[in-house]
Amino acid sequence: MTRTSRPVRAVAFALAPFAFAFPAFAQDSGDPIVIPIHNWSSQIVMSHAIGQIFEGMGNSVEYVSTDSQAVYEAIRLGDAALEVEVWEGAFGASFDAAKEKGGIHEAGNHNAVTREDWWYPLWTKEACPGLPDWEALNACASAFATPETGDKGRFLGGPVDWLKHDAEKVEALDMNFTVVNAGSAAALWAELAAAERDKTPIVLFNWTPNFAEAVWPGEFVEFPKWEAGCDSDPAVGPHPDKVYDCGNPADGYLKIAAWDGMPEKWPGAYAVLQKVSFTNPQIAEMAKLVDVDGMEPEDAATAWLAANEATWKPWLE
Amino acid sequence: MSMAGNIPLRPHQDLRPRVALILIGAALVLILGRNLLPPGLMRAPDWLVLPFADWINVIFAFLRDDLGLIHVTRAFAAMLEWLLDVTANLLYGKNRWPRLGPLPWSAVAVSMAALGWWLGGWRLAALSGGTFVWIAVMGQWQWAMETLSVIAIAAPFSVLLGLVMGIMAWRWTWAAKLMNPVLNVAQSLPHFAYMIPVVVFIGVGPKAGAIVTIIFSVPPMIRMTELGLRKVPEEVVESGKMGGATAWQLLRKVRIPTARTEILIGVNQVIMQCLAMVVLASFIGMPGLGQKLLQLLQALKIGLSVEIGITIVLIAVVLDRLSKAWAMRQPVHHDETLPWARRHPVLVVWALALVAAFALAQIFPLLHQVPRAQALSVAGPLDVLVDGFIRLVDPVTTWLRWFLITWVLIPLRDGMLWLPFTAVLTGIAAAGWSVGGWRSAAVVVAFFGLIALSGWWDRAMITVYMVGFSVFIAALIGLPLGIWAARSETRAGRMLLLCDSLQTFPSFIYLIPVVMLFGVNDVAVVAAVVTFAAVPLIRYTIEGLRGVPAELVEAAHMSGTTRRQMLWHVRLPMALPVMMVGLNQSVMFSLFMVIIAAFIGTQDLGQELQRALSATDVGKGLVLGLAVAFMGLAVDHLIRRWSESRSAALGL
Amino acid sequence: MTRSDPVISCRNVWKIFGPRPMDALAQLRADPQARPDRHVTAVHDVTLDIMPGEMLVVMGLSGSGKSTLVRCLSRLNEITAGEILIEGRDIGKMSESELIDLRRRKMGMVFQSFGLLPNRNALENVAFPLEMRGQSRASRIARAREMLALVGLKGRESYFPRELSGGQQQRVGIARSLAVEPDIWFLDEPFSALDPLIRREMQDEFLRLKAILKKTIIFITHDFDEALRLADRIAIMKDGRVEQCDTPDRIVLEPATEYVARFTAEIDRARVIHASGLAEPLTGRSAEGPALPGGQTLREMARHLVADRRDWIPVADAQGRTTGVLERARALDILLGEHV
Known part of the structure; x- marks a missing residue:
């Protein structure tokens, strides 16, 4: 474990007095706490940060790369112990479905609002002054046309496994857009950076908290307001016979999910997990360390922990 | 009629x-x-579209929950996990029983070099040892060992399972009849389709990765075992019988040892399939190089991706050469009068080197582990280089992208859908x-x-057009290249060696350079598929042309043919059946690649498959996977049939 | 067992390959000339006795059924009809374990393509049948060394089959077949895969072993010269049938069928026919003076035959007893060719 031994030792050292003061940690099972990681940076860094805190408490931790939707099934069955970022818009449905089946529960709530939806950088407004209204966007769809979309506008969506229902939204609102999925988050930023060079209008999937806000100022498109059931009940929303005829929740939650067996198996770690809470800027900072500064996620987590002791040390008390 | x-x-x-x-x-x-x-x-009208996916889901739910199969699979997975933990501990020091590891990298490298020496002489020793030195020096030891710790369990399991099933298929006709169609479909199912049931029954993580790898790699082992056992000369079996061997003794001491070469080629194929799965299995939590590569590539960190790609390729080449050398190894007698040490020099040197490695690792920690901070990396300069190159070719690739998309891909796709x-x-x-x-x-x-x-007709047609177009381009490149290479022995030899090496690369590796050159888009997909699909075409063109009987060529020479006439009237017609085998493989390869390329972002069955994997929708995943398999099987049937009748007509 | 009981006895043995052999058999029994569809009659109603210590050579061209016949004798092939008795026991009725036991103690077999295990060296190949019957490692290795020395491969014990020449490989095959000290020795075209010079050398080697070992031998060959050279008796097969089964002398002198005659036509008969084969009973005739050794061929005593002026010359067996008389004129005809 060369790669992590240095930071781990550092954290362990910092935590040594606490470990002494709270022998309750010793009750934690010796089995490793399995933390799933996905394909966006803030989640990976946060997972490592929390993992390193656990390791500092004497627990062993393992990271497994899993699909961000399938993970709830895995947690439910105890294959993974927790999920540090449950975004309402993206994973609310999977999380709720898994909760219904049993085995998983909400262990905490970050002090952050999330929003993920169609988004554009500010220079786009020049080509389409009516923004952020979605009907105005639709009216200037041709400004967003690319070779692969023909005369329709291109909406650059996230990777397919994020299951964003953008195509359904286009269909429900009868928009002049075609959804083109990027292969990865990085591909989104690459396209955005390319568009920035000659200030091409672009509308793409984005979310907050995210480092991108700091690099490229922009705004979310304002769709018909989200109402509960818009994604399942055709009656909800402006079109009585369509689902997804609305935007995503503008102030979605960002929760922490845990396996039902976790409080019993690792009571010490679980107690800490319940107190974990990050804010939008903190999460954006974590993502930035990787996406902009080019650090390895493990190192980014170590660096973040070292720089923000005031934030996380109280959680151990 | x-x-x-x-x-x-x-x-x-x-x-x-x-x-x-x-x-x-x-x-x-x-x-x-x-x-x-x-x-x-x-x-197909709606009433004709059958809800296959729902049916499959019902069956799976019944198997899993009502029959309680999940307990069986989970118990098996737990056993496998225990084994995985042992290798994980030894190779990279995961905190599990027996808590001895991690072995110093120098000890592993020395052992691999000794293995290479024993199996194939000093060249193989240098390649094999050098690869592990590279891994350690580049700071990828942990990731590589995570990967190898899974392969070290999955490959033997797969070999054992394949051996048993192969013996069954050889022994009982009904077993062969049962297995054959299943294997045909299994070998044309895209990788993703295997993963979904595994996630349902096993979950995610290294054990799931190991199981999906086992399932994926077992078919060639079954095939080779069956083939090997069938090829054992009747006389050898009879000599065993006359020696008074019982049925079991015959199998264990006569048939299996005599089928050794085929069985070991099966082992080689198992290992290669395992490596092909290294990257893809990281979609369901297999740790190691594959996972890292996936993350880095998704983050468009080309330099680091290339470093990892090189490592994966090196490991693939080393394991391929080692296992092939093992398969081809012929027993050699030793002079019995020599002392033991002289008869087993490799063993002695290995033991000494191992002791030295352990001792030195105690003194110099760098020989035990190379921390990432002290590791070498060429990623920085490589990134600059690649960046500069991309800037340079950007006008070309942009134009190419625009041209292909606007004038070729979109019209073709629309045509297929029309x-x-x-x-x-x-x-x-x-x-x-x-x-x-x-x-x-x-x-x-x-x-x-x-x-x-x-009900997946439209998506399937998109896949058809992608595969069709890619194979067409691959043929435009591969056939002339193959014909050109076949003109001289040395050139042909070199080209075949190149093709061999390219075929040992796990398919995912092909995505690295195209993403590097074209970014993440359709053109990149086409480029990757074309490269991947051209290899078998080149290979079989060369082999077909070189396989034309020398007498025939001499006869044609004596009739005074020109070079061109020789090619068009003698060589090509005779080589055509073999070349069609290449085309067949080419189609299979591109089908697989197109599906994998969903990772880059495609609109076809692959994208839906990935979505099904995300949603753990077994029914949808299997239906999509079978749709891909059926396309492959249909093409396979057509080409094989044609090639067989053509061969028969030519009297080959 | 008395000395006159046959070691191997075939009674109306049939072997028919095909999907429904029994139907084909019924058809063939009704009409021996029938050619049942999709069936091949490899052994066609063969009846043979092989005496202890006798060497029977089964001769036939490829496809004549000779290899199948010998495989029926060891039950490597199950016969379709008839019975095969080995020392009076019907092997068709033996259980699997009885059969294995029989092969482990009574039988040895040499194969055309040697049938050696490529992963074992010469010593381990020879020790294989001993290993199968559970003999201890030390004793089987000792025995295997002895056998390899017997066939002239001392010093090559640790060589692997692919490191040996064809002749050497067959010596290993011979050593292996003899390792269990079998009473019955099957040789299926043992020298056919060897080139002519080596073949001759191996035949001499074989004759040497045969003289030492005194076993009942069934030897398959497609080479008529080889058959004449080695056999006590020859069975000539065609299309699964035994055309003639007799001593070489009588086959040459009195071919039973047209087919056999075609084989013998080109043969230098003087090399084949022994004095004893030509000898007629003593009845009434008196022959005096020194007798000819019955075991010699006419060619071997050509000089003597030409010089001897007697019309009738006595012939004696190995013990010196007079067994018959030989008509000199007839012997000279054979020796010099007729109508000279």
Whole structure:
């Protein structure tokens, strides 16, 4: 474990007095706490940060790369112990479905609002002054046309496994857009950076908290307001016979999910997990360390922990 | 078939082109009359689209929950996990029993070098040892060992399972009859399709990765074991029987040792399949190099991706060469009068080197582990280089991208989607009929008909167009290259070596350079598929051309043919059946690649497969996977049939 | 067992390959000339006795059924009809374990392509049948060394089959077949895969071993010269039938069928026919003076025959007893060719 031994030792050292003061940690099972990681940076860094805190408490931790939707099934069955970022818009449905089946529960709530939806950088407004209204966007769809979309506008969506229902939204609102999925988050930023060079209008999937806000100022498109059931009940929303005829929740939650067996198996770690809470800027900072500064996620987590002791040390008390 | 009655004296074969022509005519009528067609002939009507996915889901839910199969699979997975933990501890020091590891990297490298020496002399020793030095020095030890710790369990499991099933298939006809179609489908199912049931039954993580790797790599082992056992000379078996061997002794001491080469080639294929799965299995939590590569590539960190890609390729080449050397290794006698140490020099040197490595690792920690901070990396300069290169070729790639998308890909795709499905089915039937009569027509129509009934026709047509176009381009590149290479022995040898090496690369590796050059888009997909698919075409073209009997060529020379005449009238016609085998493989490879390329972002079945994997939707995943498999099997059937009849006609 | 009981006895043995052999058999029994569809009659109603210590050579061209016949004798092939008795026991009725036991103690077999295990060296190959019957490692290795020395491969014990020449490989095969000290020794075209010079050398080697070992031998060959050279008796097969089964002398002198005659036509008969084969009973005739050794061929005593002036010359067996008389004129005809 060369790669992590240095930071781990550092954290362990910092935590040594606490470990002494709270022998309750010793009750934690010796089995490793399995933390799933996905394909966006803030989640990976946060997972490592929390993992390193656990390791500092004497627990062993393992990271497994899993699909961000399938993970709830895995947690439910105890294959993974927790999920540090449950975004309402993206994973609310999977999380709720898994909760219904049993085995998983909400262990905490970050002090952050999330929003993920169609988004554009500010220079786009020049080509389409009516923004952020979605009907105005639709009216200037041709400004967003690319070779692969023909005369329709291109909406650059996230990777397919994020299951964003953008195509359904286009269909429900009868928009002049075609959804083109990027292969990865990085591909989104690459396209955005390319568009920035000659200030091409672009509308793409984005979310907050995210480092991108700091690099490229922009705004979310304002769709018909989200109402509960818009994604399942055709009656909800402006079109009585369509689902997804609305935007995503503008102030979605960002929760922490845990396996039902976790409080019993690792009571010490679980107690800490319940107190974990990050804010939008903190999460954006974590993502930035990787996406902009080019650090390895493990190192980014170590660096973040070292720089923000005031934030996380109280959680151990 | 009523026509057959009218011309009873004509042999059956002569009817084929006629029926095929009639079918093509029918297809044309359907296409021309497209606007007049009822919608039911354009696309399979809703009532015909069967909810296969729901049925499969019901079956799986029943198996999993009502029958409690999940407890069985989970118990098996737990056992596997225990084994995985042992290798994980030894190789990279995961905190599990027996808590001895991690072994110093120098000790592992020394052992691999010794293995290389023993199996194939000093060159292989240098390659094998050097690879592990590279891994350690580049700071990838942990990741590589995570990968190898899974392969070290999955490969032997797969070999054992394949051996047992292969023996069953050889021993009992019913087992062979049962296994054959299953294996055919299994070998044409895309990788993703295997993963979903595994996630359902096993979950995610290294154990799931190991299991999906085992399932994926077992079919060639079964095939090779069966083949090897069938190839054991009858006399050897009889000599065993006359020696008074019982059935069990015969199997264990006569048949299996004699089938050694085939069985070990099976082992080689298992290892290569395992490596092919290294990257893909990280979608369901397999740790190691694959996972890292996936993350880095998604983050568009090209330099680091290339470093990892090189490591994966090196490991693949080393394991391939080692296992091939093992398969080809012939026993050599030793002079019995020599002392033990002289008879086993490799063993002695290895033992000494191992002790030295352990001792030195105690003194110099760098020989035990290379921390990432002290590791070398060429990623920085590589990134600058690649960046500069991309800037340089950007106008070209941008234009190429625009041209291909606007003038080729989109029109082709629209064209495929524009076709009525009945016309496509009739056209396919025509191809089947002309190749193998009504039986073949029925087989291929059944395959494509099922796709129509599955409701994924449009996506399937997108896959068809991607594969078709890519194979076409691959043929444009591969055939001339193969013909050119076959003109001289040395050139052919070199080209075949290159093809061999390229084929040992796990498919995912092909995505690195194309993402590097074209970024993440359709053109990159086409480029990756073309490269991947051109390899078998080149290879079989060379082999086909070189396999033309020398006497025939000499006879043609004596008739005074020019070089061009020789190629067109003698060599190519004779080589065609073999070249078609290459085309067949090329189609299979591109099908797999197109599906994998969903990772770059495609609109076809692969994208839906990935979505099904995300949603853990077994039914949808299997239906999509089978749709891909059926396309592959239909093409396989057509080409194989044609190639066989052509070979028979040529008397090959 | 008395000395006159046959070691191997075939009674109306049939072997028919095909999907429904029993139907084909019924058809063939009704009409021996029938050619049942999709069936091959490899052994056609063969009846043979092989005496202890006798060497029977089964001769036939490829496809004549000779290899199948010998495989029936060891039950490597199950016969379709008839019975085969080995020392009076019907092997068709033996259980699997009895059969294995029989092969482990009574039988040895040499194969055309040697049938050696490529992963074992010469020593381990020879020790294989001993290993199968559970003999201890030390004793089987000792025995295998002895056998390899017997066939002249001392010093090559640790060589692997692919490191040996064809002749050497067959010596290993011979050593292996003899390792269990079998009473019955089957040789299926043992020298056919060897080139002519080596073949001759191996035949001499074989004759040497045969003289030492005194076993009942069934030897298959497609080479008529080889058959004449080695056999006590020859069975000539064609299309699964035994055309003639007799001593070499009588086959040459009195071919039973047209087919056999075609084989013998080109043969230098003087090399084949022994004095004893030509000898007629003593009845009434008196022959005096020194006798000819019955075991010699006419060619071997050509000089003597030409010089001897007697019309009738006595012939004696190995013990010196007079067994018959030989008509000199007839012997000279054979020796010099007729109508000279």
